[in-house]
Amino acid sequence: MFSKVLVANRGEIAVRINQTLRAMGIAPVAVYSEADAGAPHVTTAEQAVSLPGNTAEETYLNIDRIVQAARDCGADAIHPGYGFLSENPAFARACSEAQIAFIGPSADSMALLGDKLRSKEIAQRAGVPVVPGSAECLPGDPAAVEFAERWGFPLLVKAAAGGGGRGMRVVSAPQGLDADMEVASREAQAAFGDGRVFLERYVSNPRHIEIQVLADGDGHTVHLGERECSIQRRHQKIIEETPSPAITPELRQRMGDAAVAVAREAGYVNAGTVEFLLDPRTGEFYFLEMNARLQVEHPVTEAVLGLDMVEWQVRIAGGEPLTLQQEDIQPRGHAIECRIYAEDPYHDFVPSTGPLLRWRPPSGPGLRLDSGVEEGQEVSIYYDPMLAKLIAWALDRDLSLRRMDVALSRFLVLGVITNIPLLRSIMGHAQFQRGEYDTGFLEWNPAVTRPAVTDQSRMNARALAAWAALQPVGPASPTTASRDRVRVSPWQTAGQRRLP
């Protein structure tokens, strides 16, 4: 097994990987940009290497520098996390050329699956239905026009190298097609260094269901059940849960089998996720893509199965056999994840930046927080605005939703605007509570993206603001309102400090 692993990422996922590595007796090494000096992913590592600069290209996307850092510190392996270089075959190749193990699939299967066009061919070979789509095309291409004429609008522009909602656009009318293809292409070029785009039929209001798979080097492949990720904004997931309220045991087995078939057809090794669109009306599902990496939402699967996905990734990459058998994989209870974003849910999800003046996440039974920030840290413009993931588990869905709602209501963040009120509105929404939702949920429920403040709550807030505005600004000073109760926050005394 490895003794030192470099984590080529930042934020919550790097922190989370560091934790597993330490538990396995492996020394985690962090890399960090100038803006991330002293960030939690650095302080939770055993060693850290600075990457000059701040932009992603200079730092977390810089293959040469990262591989060099791994060489310099004597790391046996690199874990790429998600995003950044995690699905970049050139990175995986550079690792193996440097005799450093890459914790993930091979460069070849990554190249195959990372290409949304080629991955659809694999699914078809595995006998799994796919969404109708065009070949690669350029704005103004006859192929694009022909596809648009055949399937009509709206249709989807997708980047062959896309992911995480980037490089994707819904086009509602012919006159917007060229412009949207150009924007998607530019976005994909900037994010992935590959601007190829294609068109796909727009399946209206599907449910987004994905199946987690694990496969070892001997071809032993299992699936770990589904995650439902239909609550999305701008094609990016914000809430995920497992089991899905839409999935029957029979459907779970069919989708699980399909996912395993795709993984086998691709010769896939390590953890991967096969994404499907499910038509809730017909129960038909279509292969969308296979993500050759750890998913953001993997903790919900971990919660119901009681396993550590990163540990399995590391063990498989280290050549150990996958000892899990399909019949041993029995989920217990229900888990839900909310992504906490620094963004304004009431103004087109515009990212919010600034200092995290207060950051007091909740804790309690069945709760897990995967966080990449701490109080006092600056939320910068350079990276993704996701601050943390909050996961609630309980024996049944009603209870895990309630746990989540209570936890969100106690999640104190000041300094940046977050999407927490939106997440609460969704938790409280009757349709969501009944499990009747699809990827159009926010679109069909615009009220959810408008402030839901009661008059009473607003009046309290206005009174408290008037009161706070009268308080001295500066060091702590008890006010005249002091009463018999004394409140000392344990966070204040035990809080971490930012390192220089």
Add this chain to the structure above:
Amino acid sequence: MTQSQGQMRETYPAEGEVYRYRAEERDGSFTFSLEGDGAAGLDAAITLSIESHQTGEGLFRNESDQTLPFAWAWVGAELHLWVDGGLFVFQREESRRRGGGAAAEAQGDILAPMPGAVLEVLVAEGDRVERNQTVVLMESMKMELVITAPRDGVVRRVSVEPGQQVDRGMRLLELVPEGDTGDGG
């Protein structure tokens, strides 16, 4: 017993409602008379007992005898208040900068909706633009943002260039109605 009064503006999640308040303190209980320009239901008097032992954090008991935590912090001239699981932002009305925000925009400035980098400026000074025409491309947090003209007009001034970092609310360009270019030409 102490008394104070003032004027505040709620800027989030409401978009700029001014309210006047009068506060009266008696043994840690505060009675607030609120009078706003918003819904009539918000013109009321409420009594809250408030305690705070540490700047920025406190507990309050409302009239239905519930005790709830709240927290606040100043972010520049903005008072950010966390209460009831939600965020509110206020400004002291007297300290509010004149001519900013909506006022400037009404005059024809197109402002950066978020901090980020300017990728491309697609118009030049003197160009005639149509409503919804793309004028600037920005990038923030890996998202590309397309800035469009809010109405027809002529570009009087371009205030940014590609590669430039801009703050939220910074002017990208100035748009004036056609025939109002100010240069008589």
